[in-house]
Amino acid sequence: xxxxxxxxxxxxxxxxxxxxxxxxxxxxxxxxxxxxxxxxxxxxxxxxxxxxxxxxxxxxxxxxxxxxxxxxxxxxxxxxxxxxxxxxxxxxxxxxxxxxxxxxxxxxxxxxxxxxxxxxxxxxxxxxxxxxxxxxxxxxxxxxxxxxxxxxxxxxxxxxxxxxxxxxxxxxxxxxxxxxxxxxxxxxxxxxxxxxxxxxxxxxxxxxxxxxxxxxxxxxxxxxxxxxxxxxxxxxxxxxxxxxxxxxxxxxxxxxxxxxxxxxxxxxxxxxxxxxxxxx
Numbered sequence: 001x002x003x004x005x006x007x008x009x010x011x012x013x014x015x016x017x018x019x020x021x022x023x024x025x026x027x028x029x030x031x032x033x034x035x036x037x038x039x040x041x042x043x044x045x046x047x048x049x050x051x052x053x054x055x056x057x058x059x060x061x062x063x064x065x066x067x068x069x070x071x072x073x074x075x076x077x078x079x080x081x082x083x084x085x086x087x088x089x090x091x092x093x094x095x096x097x098x099x100x101x102x103x104x105x106x107x108x109x110x111x112x113x114x115x116x117x118x119x120x121x122x123x124x125x126x127x128x129x130x131x132x133x134x135x136x137x138x139x140x141x142x143x144x145x146x147x148x149x150x151x152x153x154x155x156x157x158x159x160x161x162x163x164x165x166x167x168x169x170x171x172x173x174x175x176x177x178x179x180x181x182x183x184x185x186x187x188x189x190x191x192x193x194x195x196x197x198x199x200x201x202x203x204x205x206x207x208x209x210x211x212x213x214x215x216x217x218x219x220x221x222x223x224x225x226x227x228x229x230x231x232x233x234x235x236x237x238x239x240x241x242x243x244x245x246x247x248x249x250x251x252x253x254x255x256x257x258x259x260x261x262x263x264x265x266x267x268x269x270x271x272x273x274x275x276x277x278x279x280x
Contacts, residue, residue, distance in 0.1 A: 029110070
Protein backbone atom coordinates (compact mmCIF):
# COMPACT_ATOMS: atom_id res chain seq x y z
CA UNK A 1 0.00 0.00 0.00
CA UNK A 2 2.88 2.33 0.68
CA UNK A 3 3.92 2.07 -2.97
CA UNK A 4 0.41 3.21 -3.90
CA UNK A 5 0.68 6.08 -1.46
CA UNK A 6 3.99 7.27 -2.82
CA UNK A 7 2.88 6.83 -6.43
CA UNK A 8 0.01 9.20 -5.70
CA UNK A 9 2.47 11.60 -4.09
CA UNK A 10 4.63 11.51 -7.18
CA UNK A 11 1.59 12.36 -9.32
CA UNK A 12 0.75 15.28 -7.05
CA UNK A 13 4.32 16.57 -7.30
CA UNK A 14 4.81 15.92 -10.99
CA UNK A 15 4.60 19.59 -11.91
CA UNK A 16 6.47 20.85 -8.85
CA UNK A 17 9.74 18.96 -9.02
CA UNK A 18 13.19 20.27 -9.90
CA UNK A 19 16.54 18.51 -9.62
CA UNK A 20 19.78 19.33 -7.84
CA UNK A 21 22.78 17.22 -8.86
CA UNK A 22 20.30 14.59 -10.13
CA UNK A 23 18.39 14.64 -6.82
CA UNK A 24 14.66 15.49 -7.20
CA UNK A 25 13.65 18.58 -5.21
CA UNK A 26 9.92 18.93 -4.44
CA UNK A 27 7.83 21.91 -3.42
CA UNK A 28 4.96 21.44 -0.96
CA UNK A 29 4.94 17.65 -1.04
CA UNK A 30 4.48 17.28 2.72
CA UNK A 31 1.50 19.62 2.95
CA UNK A 32 -0.03 18.26 -0.25
CA UNK A 33 -0.03 14.64 0.84
CA UNK A 34 0.13 14.58 4.66
CA UNK A 35 -1.53 16.27 7.62
CA UNK A 36 1.12 17.26 10.14
CA UNK A 37 0.28 16.78 13.82
CA UNK A 38 2.25 17.16 17.05
CA UNK A 39 5.99 16.95 17.50
CA UNK A 40 7.00 13.57 18.96
CA UNK A 41 10.76 14.02 19.23
CA UNK A 42 13.62 16.40 18.57
CA UNK A 43 17.39 16.24 18.60
CA UNK A 44 20.61 17.37 16.99
CA UNK A 45 19.65 15.86 13.66
CA UNK A 46 16.05 16.90 13.18
CA UNK A 47 12.51 16.98 14.49
CA UNK A 48 10.00 14.13 14.28
CA UNK A 49 6.27 14.69 13.79
CA UNK A 50 3.26 12.43 13.74
CA UNK A 51 1.44 12.70 10.41
CA UNK A 52 -1.31 10.91 8.55
CA UNK A 53 -1.46 10.33 4.85
CA UNK A 54 -4.48 12.09 3.33
CA UNK A 55 -5.42 9.57 0.64
CA UNK A 56 -5.56 6.43 2.82
CA UNK A 57 -5.62 8.08 6.27
CA UNK A 58 -2.61 6.05 7.40
CA UNK A 59 -0.50 7.22 10.36
CA UNK A 60 3.26 7.66 9.99
CA UNK A 61 6.16 9.55 11.47
CA UNK A 62 8.07 12.14 9.47
CA UNK A 63 11.54 13.29 10.40
CA UNK A 64 12.35 16.82 9.24
CA UNK A 65 16.04 17.67 8.81
CA UNK A 66 17.23 21.11 7.70
CA UNK A 67 20.35 20.77 5.57
CA UNK A 68 22.83 23.63 5.69
CA UNK A 69 24.95 22.93 2.60
CA UNK A 70 26.06 20.39 0.01
CA UNK A 71 28.18 18.56 2.58
CA UNK A 72 25.08 18.03 4.74
CA UNK A 73 23.20 16.79 1.68
CA UNK A 74 25.87 14.25 0.72
CA UNK A 75 26.19 12.99 4.31
CA UNK A 76 22.45 12.43 4.69
CA UNK A 77 22.10 10.74 1.30
CA UNK A 78 24.78 8.29 2.45
CA UNK A 79 22.94 7.62 5.72
CA UNK A 80 19.68 7.01 3.88
CA UNK A 81 21.43 4.41 1.74
CA UNK A 82 22.53 2.64 4.93
CA UNK A 83 19.05 2.79 6.49
CA UNK A 84 17.48 1.42 3.31
CA UNK A 85 19.58 -1.75 3.69
CA UNK A 86 18.22 -2.55 7.15
CA UNK A 87 15.51 -5.19 7.14
CA UNK A 88 14.79 -6.05 10.75
CA UNK A 89 11.73 -5.82 12.97
CA UNK A 90 14.06 -4.33 15.61
CA UNK A 91 14.79 -1.25 13.50
CA UNK A 92 12.27 1.50 12.73
CA UNK A 93 11.04 0.89 9.19
CA UNK A 94 12.16 3.41 6.57
CA UNK A 95 9.38 4.07 4.05
CA UNK A 96 10.44 6.91 1.80
CA UNK A 97 12.17 10.27 1.68
CA UNK A 98 12.16 13.45 -0.33
CA UNK A 99 13.78 16.88 -0.42
CA UNK A 100 11.96 20.20 -0.44
CA UNK A 101 12.98 23.79 -0.99
CA UNK A 102 13.04 25.93 2.14
CA UNK A 103 13.73 29.68 2.13
CA UNK A 104 15.36 29.46 5.59
CA UNK A 105 17.92 26.76 4.79
CA UNK A 106 19.74 25.04 1.92
CA UNK A 107 17.25 22.16 1.63
CA UNK A 108 14.89 20.25 3.94
CA UNK A 109 14.97 16.46 4.02
CA UNK A 110 11.80 14.59 5.00
CA UNK A 111 12.03 10.91 5.99
CA UNK A 112 8.81 8.89 6.18
CA UNK A 113 8.86 6.13 8.83
CA UNK A 114 6.54 3.77 10.66
CA UNK A 115 4.87 5.44 13.62
CA UNK A 116 6.05 4.53 17.13
CA UNK A 117 4.07 6.43 19.77
CA UNK A 118 6.36 5.70 22.72
CA UNK A 119 10.01 5.27 23.61
CA UNK A 120 12.01 3.50 26.31
CA UNK A 121 11.97 6.59 28.54
CA UNK A 122 8.14 6.54 28.59
CA UNK A 123 8.17 2.79 29.23
CA UNK A 124 10.57 3.02 32.17
CA UNK A 125 8.48 5.78 33.77
CA UNK A 126 5.31 3.70 33.36
CA UNK A 127 7.07 0.61 34.72
CA UNK A 128 8.16 2.42 37.88
CA UNK A 129 4.61 3.73 38.48
CA UNK A 130 3.07 0.32 37.84
CA UNK A 131 5.24 -1.28 40.52
CA UNK A 132 4.85 1.63 42.94
CA UNK A 133 8.49 2.65 43.01
CA UNK A 134 8.65 6.24 44.19
CA UNK A 135 12.34 6.85 43.49
CA UNK A 136 15.48 5.28 42.05
CA UNK A 137 16.61 3.92 45.42
CA UNK A 138 13.78 1.38 45.67
CA UNK A 139 14.87 -2.13 44.71
CA UNK A 140 12.93 -3.68 41.80
CA UNK A 141 10.89 -6.80 42.51
CA UNK A 142 10.93 -10.16 40.76
CA UNK A 143 8.19 -9.43 38.21
CA UNK A 144 9.65 -6.07 37.33
CA UNK A 145 13.05 -7.72 36.97
CA UNK A 146 11.63 -10.18 34.42
CA UNK A 147 10.06 -7.32 32.45
CA UNK A 148 13.36 -5.41 32.58
CA UNK A 149 15.21 -8.52 31.37
CA UNK A 150 12.83 -8.82 28.40
CA UNK A 151 13.26 -5.14 27.46
CA UNK A 152 17.03 -5.25 27.63
CA UNK A 153 17.17 -8.49 25.64
CA UNK A 154 15.07 -6.94 22.89
CA UNK A 155 17.38 -3.93 22.67
CA UNK A 156 20.45 -6.18 22.56
CA UNK A 157 18.95 -8.16 19.67
CA UNK A 158 18.53 -4.93 17.70
CA UNK A 159 22.07 -3.74 18.42
CA UNK A 160 23.45 -7.19 17.60
CA UNK A 161 21.68 -7.02 14.23
CA UNK A 162 23.43 -3.74 13.40
CA UNK A 163 26.84 -5.01 14.51
CA UNK A 164 26.52 -8.26 12.50
CA UNK A 165 25.37 -6.45 9.38
CA UNK A 166 27.86 -6.62 6.47
CA UNK A 167 29.52 -4.18 6.61
CA UNK A 168 29.11 -3.48 10.31
CA UNK A 169 26.86 -0.59 11.33
CA UNK A 170 27.43 1.45 14.49
CA UNK A 171 24.46 3.32 15.90
CA UNK A 172 26.57 5.65 18.09
CA UNK A 173 23.51 7.53 19.41
CA UNK A 174 21.86 4.97 21.71
CA UNK A 175 19.78 6.45 24.54
CA UNK A 176 16.26 5.81 25.90
CA UNK A 177 14.62 8.50 23.75
CA UNK A 178 16.01 6.82 20.59
CA UNK A 179 14.82 3.34 21.55
CA UNK A 180 11.23 3.31 20.35
CA UNK A 181 8.28 1.13 21.29
CA UNK A 182 5.47 -0.10 19.06
CA UNK A 183 2.58 -2.50 19.59
CA UNK A 184 1.93 -5.02 16.81
CA UNK A 185 -0.85 -7.59 17.21
CA UNK A 186 -0.85 -6.97 20.99
CA UNK A 187 2.90 -7.60 21.13
CA UNK A 188 5.30 -4.99 22.42
CA UNK A 189 8.21 -4.46 20.05
CA UNK A 190 11.43 -2.56 20.69
CA UNK A 191 12.78 -0.69 17.65
CA UNK A 192 16.01 1.28 17.29
CA UNK A 193 15.55 4.73 15.84
CA UNK A 194 17.20 8.12 15.23
CA UNK A 195 20.30 7.05 13.35
CA UNK A 196 21.79 10.51 13.65
CA UNK A 197 25.37 9.26 13.34
CA UNK A 198 24.87 5.81 11.88
CA UNK A 199 27.41 5.07 9.18
CA UNK A 200 28.63 2.07 7.22
CA UNK A 201 31.83 1.16 9.04
CA UNK A 202 34.64 -0.92 7.66
CA UNK A 203 37.27 0.97 9.65
CA UNK A 204 37.42 2.83 12.94
CA UNK A 205 35.78 6.25 12.76
CA UNK A 206 36.11 9.53 14.60
CA UNK A 207 33.44 12.02 15.58
CA UNK A 208 33.65 15.39 17.26
CA UNK A 209 29.91 15.96 17.82
CA UNK A 210 28.42 15.09 21.22
CA UNK A 211 24.80 14.00 21.08
CA UNK A 212 22.27 14.12 23.86
CA UNK A 213 22.93 13.51 27.57
CA UNK A 214 26.68 12.95 28.11
CA UNK A 215 26.20 9.87 30.28
CA UNK A 216 25.22 7.74 27.26
CA UNK A 217 28.21 8.80 25.15
CA UNK A 218 31.37 6.68 25.32
CA UNK A 219 34.66 8.30 26.40
CA UNK A 220 36.30 7.81 23.00
CA UNK A 221 33.48 9.62 21.17
CA UNK A 222 33.49 12.41 23.75
CA UNK A 223 37.21 12.93 23.15
CA UNK A 224 36.98 12.82 19.36
CA UNK A 225 39.01 9.61 19.18
CA UNK A 226 38.57 6.65 16.87
CA UNK A 227 35.69 4.45 17.93
CA UNK A 228 34.24 1.05 17.05
CA UNK A 229 31.10 -0.89 17.93
CA UNK A 230 32.35 -0.90 21.53
CA UNK A 231 31.04 2.66 21.76
CA UNK A 232 27.53 1.24 21.39
CA UNK A 233 28.25 -1.30 24.13
CA UNK A 234 29.26 1.51 26.49
CA UNK A 235 25.87 3.13 25.86
CA UNK A 236 24.18 -0.23 26.40
CA UNK A 237 25.91 -0.53 29.78
CA UNK A 238 24.48 2.81 30.92
CA UNK A 239 21.03 1.85 29.58
CA UNK A 240 21.29 -1.46 31.48
CA UNK A 241 21.95 0.46 34.69
CA UNK A 242 18.87 2.54 34.04
CA UNK A 243 16.54 -0.34 33.12
CA UNK A 244 17.54 -2.41 36.16
CA UNK A 245 17.94 0.60 38.48
CA UNK A 246 21.54 -0.34 39.32
CA UNK A 247 22.80 1.89 42.10
CA UNK A 248 25.99 2.97 40.32
CA UNK A 249 23.85 4.99 37.86
CA UNK A 250 23.40 7.61 40.57
CA UNK A 251 26.96 8.80 40.09
CA UNK A 252 25.65 10.36 36.86
CA UNK A 253 22.38 11.60 38.33
CA UNK A 254 24.25 13.43 41.08
CA UNK A 255 26.14 15.50 38.54
CA UNK A 256 24.19 18.73 38.13
CA UNK A 257 26.16 20.33 35.35
CA UNK A 258 28.28 19.40 32.37
CA UNK A 259 31.41 20.65 34.11
CA UNK A 260 30.87 18.13 36.88
CA UNK A 261 30.58 15.31 34.37
CA UNK A 262 33.74 16.50 32.65
CA UNK A 263 35.59 16.20 35.96
CA UNK A 264 34.35 12.63 36.39
CA UNK A 265 35.55 11.77 32.89
CA UNK A 266 38.94 13.34 33.50
CA UNK A 267 39.33 11.39 36.73
CA UNK A 268 37.92 8.05 35.60
CA UNK A 269 37.54 8.18 31.83
CA UNK A 270 40.77 6.39 30.96
CA UNK A 271 40.08 3.63 33.46
CA UNK A 272 36.51 3.20 32.15
CA UNK A 273 37.72 3.11 28.55
CA UNK A 274 40.45 0.54 29.25
CA UNK A 275 37.99 -1.62 31.16
CA UNK A 276 35.51 -1.50 28.29
CA UNK A 277 38.14 -2.49 25.75
CA UNK A 278 39.21 -5.39 27.92
CA UNK A 279 35.68 -6.73 28.42
CA UNK A 280 34.12 -6.37 24.94
